[in-house]
Amino acid sequence: MKPRQSGLPERSASWRAASGWRLRRTWPLHLMIWPGLVLIGLFSYLPLGGIVMAFQDYKPWLGFAGSDWVGLEHFRFMFEREDSLKVIRNTFVISALKMIFGLLAAVAFALLLNEVRSTPWKRTIQTLVYMPHFLSWVILGGALTDILSQKSLLNRLLASMFGSPIFFLGENGWFMFTVVVSDIWKEFGFGAIVFLAAISGIHPSLYEAAIIDGANRWKQTLHITLPSMAPIIVVVGTLSLGNILNAGFDQIFNLYNPLVYERGDIIDTFVYRLAMLSGDLSFATAVGLFKSVVGFSLIVIAYRVAYKYAHYRIF
Amino acid sequence: MPHVSRAYGWFTFANYTGLLAVSVLCVLPLVHVLAVSFSGAAAASANLVGFWPIEFTWDAYEKTVGNRNFVRSLGVSVIRTSAGTVLGMLTVLLVAYPLSKENAAFKGRSLYVWLFLFTMLFQAGMVPHYILIQRLGLLNSIWALILPSLVNVYNAILLLNFFRQVPKELEEAAWIDGAGHFRTLVSVYLPVSMPAIATLGLFTMVGHWNAWFDGLLYMTRVENYPLATFLQTVIVQQDFSKLAARPEDLENIAQRTIKSAQIFIGALPILVVYPFLQRYFVKGIVLGAVKE
Numbered sequence: 001m002k003p004r005q006s007g008l009p010e011r012s013a014s015w016r017a018a019s020g021w022r023l024r025r026t027w028p029l030h031l032m033i034w035p036g037l038v039l040i041g042l043f044s045y046l047p048l049g050g051i052v053m054a055f056q057d058y059k060p061w062l063g064f065a066g067s068d069w070v071g072l073e074h075f076r077f078m079f080e081r082e083d084s085l086k087v088i089r090n091t092f093v094i095s096a097l098k099m100i101f102g103l104l105a106a107v108a109f110a111l112l113l114n115e116v117r118s119t120p121w122k123r124t125i126q127t128l129v130y131m132p133h134f135l136s137w138v139i140l141g142g143a144l145t146d147i148l149s150q151k152s153l154l155n156r157l158l159a160s161m162f163g164s165p166i167f168f169l170g171e172n173g174w175f176m177f178t179v180v181v182s183d184i185w186k187e188f189g190f191g192a193i194v195f196l197a198a199i200s201g202i203h204p205s206l207y208e209a210a211i212i213d214g215a216n217r218w219k220q221t222l223h224i225t226l227p228s229m230a231p232i233i234v235v236v237g238t239l240s241l242g243n244i245l246n247a248g249f250d251q252i253f254n255l256y257n258p259l260v261y262e263r264g265d266i267i268d269t270f271v272y273r274l275a276m277l278s279g280d281l282s283f284a285t286a287v288g289l290f291k292s293v294v295g296f297s298l299i300v301i302a303y304r305v306a307y308k309y310a311h312y313r314i315f
Numbered sequence: 316m317p318h319v320s321r322a323y324g325w326f327t328f329a330n331y332t333g334l335l336a337v338s339v340l341c342v343l344p345l346v347h348v349l350a351v352s353f354s355g356a357a358a359a360s361a362n363l364v365g366f367w368p369i370e371f372t373w374d375a376y377e378k379t380v381g382n383r384n385f386v387r388s389l390g391v392s393v394i395r396t397s398a399g400t401v402l403g404m405l406t407v408l409l410v411a412y413p414l415s416k417e418n419a420a421f422k423g424r425s426l427y428v429w430l431f432l433f434t435m436l437f438q439a440g441m442v443p444h445y446i447l448i449q450r451l452g453l454l455n456s457i458w459a460l461i462l463p464s465l466v467n468v469y470n471a472i473l474l475l476n477f478f479r480q481v482p483k484e485l486e487e488a489a490w491i492d493g494a495g496h497f498r499t500l501v502s503v504y505l506p507v508s509m510p511a512i513a514t515l516g517l518f519t520m521v522g523h524w525n526a527w528f529d530g531l532l533y534m535t536r537v538e539n540y541p542l543a544t545f546l547q548t549v550i551v552q553q554d555f556s557k558l559a560a561r562p563e564d565l566e567n568i569a570q571r572t573i574k575s576a577q578i579f580i581g582a583l584p585i586l587v588v589y590p591f592l593q594r595y596f597v598k599g600i601v602l603g604a605v606k607e
Contacts, residue, residue, distance in 0.1 A: 025495075025496075026420075026421055026422060026423075028495060028496035028497055029412075029413035029416065029421050029496060030413070030423070032409040032410075032412060032413050032496070032497075032500075033409065033410055033413045033414070033427055035406055035409060036406050036407075036409060036410040036431070036466045036471075037427070037430065039406065039462065039465050039466045040430065040431060040434050040466050042447075042462075043444075043447070043462065043463040043466075044434035044438070044439075044466075045434075046447055047438075047439035047440075047443035047444050047446075047447045048437075048439045048443070049443075050439055050442065050443025050444075050446050050447065051439055051440070051443060053442070053443070053446075109337075112330055112333070112334060113334065115326070115327065115330055116330065116331065116334065121331065124338070125334050125335065125337075125338045126593075127590075127593060128338035128339065128341050128342050129337065129338050129341050130593065131341060131342060131345075131586075131589065132341050132342075134521055134525075134585050134589060134592070135345075135525070135582055135585055136525035136526075136527065136543060136581075138525070138527050138543055138546050138547045138550065138551065138581070139525075139546070139578055139581050139582045140344065141550070141551055142348070142546070142550035142551065142574065142578045143344040143345060143347065143348045143578060144344060145550075145551070146347070146348065146351070146574075146575070147344055147347060151362050152362055153362055153363075153364075153365055156362065185340070185341065189341065216320060216323065217323055217326075249528075250527075250528070253528075253551075254547065254551045268441075271440070271441055271442075272441065275441060275442050275445070276532075281442050284440075284441070284442050285440055285442045285443065288439075288440030288441055288442065289440060291440070292437055292438055292439070292440055295437075296436050296437045299436050300436070
């Protein structure tokens with residue numbers, strides 16, 4: 001305690017209240033956080049122990065203690081097996097395409113919507129464009145398989161124009177195309193929200209100055225809007241790098257079939273089939289662990305880069 | 316605008332038209348599903364239906380509502396969504412409040428923050444999670460769909476950032492009146508943050524309604540499936556057999572419209588909640604994401 005208070009016999013009640021002494025007690029804060037802590041302990045940290053099976057030949061009836069240790073065997077196997085290499089490659093390609101074109105589409109949409117001056121128009125467009133984001137891939141996958149099937153109305157139209165229907169979901173090249181395009185279709189509107197916010201934060205005086213200098217809308221976009229958006233574009237782009245191994249399980253699982261495993265199968269769908277259909281639990285865990293470790297490293301790097309160059313922090 | 320060039324005028328026209336076309340494209344698939352669901356079975360199976368029903372009928376909806384598995388899974392979804400949202404928001408609230416305090420005011424905060432943050436960055440993977448649920452004896456229990464996702468760290472971060480913007484004077488006034496932490500949370504932070512909490516609550520609801528994979532993984536019996544999982548098995552997994560080119564049997568003719576009706580019913584709650592969501596989410600996301 002500070003010496004000047006030592007003469008006082010006891011602090012008055014009002015002094016204690018005003019200084020918020022109750023708030024100095026932190027046990028209620030610890031108490032509040034407990035339920036959440038127990039839950040993540042149980043459902044996020046406890047499963048981490050299960051990772052040992054990636055280094056075992058895990059047999060459910062033997063358990064973790066009784067199963068044989070195989071060291072890095074599964075990982076060596078993973079880099080030798082043709083199908084796991086193929087799946088890793090597909091994952092990178094699909095998510096890189098989604099990332100690049102998704103970012104471009106969102107930025108372009110934000111810029112174009114910014115040129116719409118009428119509020120009712122703007123509202124209507126936004127309402128329609130954000131909607132697919134909120135629907136699950138089960139719903140959209142059901143709708144898309146219907147629309148893109150070989151005998152659909154769309155394909156009959158294509159057939160009458162080009163002579164043959166397109167097997168969007170049954171041919172490898174087209175499947176990849178469909179996956180990338182439909183993902184952009186679902187997310188570009190919602191992804192543009194953050195860019196629209198950045199645009200609305202640009203100070204009007206910048207535009208006024210440009211108009212006086214004789215810049216038209218195009219020049220203003222090029223020299224004011226885009227440079228002002230650059231930091232947030234860099235942040236969004238960088239942070240999405242941390243997700244490069246998430247090529248979209250929900251989407252692909254609901255659209256794919258064995259005909260397109262060659263180019264459409266990704267790590268997550270591969271792990272699911274290994275574990276649930278082949279019962280290859282240890283190998284599936286190893287492939288999943290590989291994905292988690294690479295993903296974790298990428299996220300950490302991405303956040304560091306985003307913080308360094310754009311001073312972005314989530315906390 | 317002082318002078319609008321002729322070129323900009325043309326651009327504006329093209330821009331409005333283009334954006335309108337893109338917007339319509341975003342809802343067209345759902346309109347098609349709706350049209351098929353109200354069409355006669357024959358027209359639907361012959362792929363004649365575009366964006367307007369042919370031979371309008373409620374038949375598919377009647378059959379769907381009469382399907383016991385469908386109704387049961389709807390019930391599972393309603394329970395999981397309501398319980399998951401209420402309990403989830405409660406947990407997130409209780410996590411966000413202490414973490415919104417400064418490090419100096421709450422010893423141990425940074426440790427807690429990292430414990431929560433880490434769960435977002437690194438996951439054990441599907442198989443260890445499955446084994447955990449199995450060993451806890453939660454397979455086929457609705458708790459397997461609720462408990463694992465109860466702590467939404469991302470929502471907690473958004474909410475704690477919101478809490479930090481609440482003026483300190485409000486909190487200090489409560490302290491002077493003798494309120495403790497629980498009291499401050501309930502009487503000061505909760506009312507002030509209602510818009511943020513409503514937004515996160517709606518997002519949580521949508522997440523629970525749409526979640527299908529946990530149902531597929533943790534429920535081994537169809538009667539325990541939530542609606543999203545039921546739809547996944549009906550819509551997606553059956554379609555695969557259709558690829559094998561034998562479309563003209565009676566079974567499929569009936570199924571086409573029923574499938575569409577089920578898809579639409581699955582999407583309906585989202586469409587109903589959506590206008591409320593939209594009012595808040597732009598503000599909510601911007602608040603959380605671009606705070607500095």
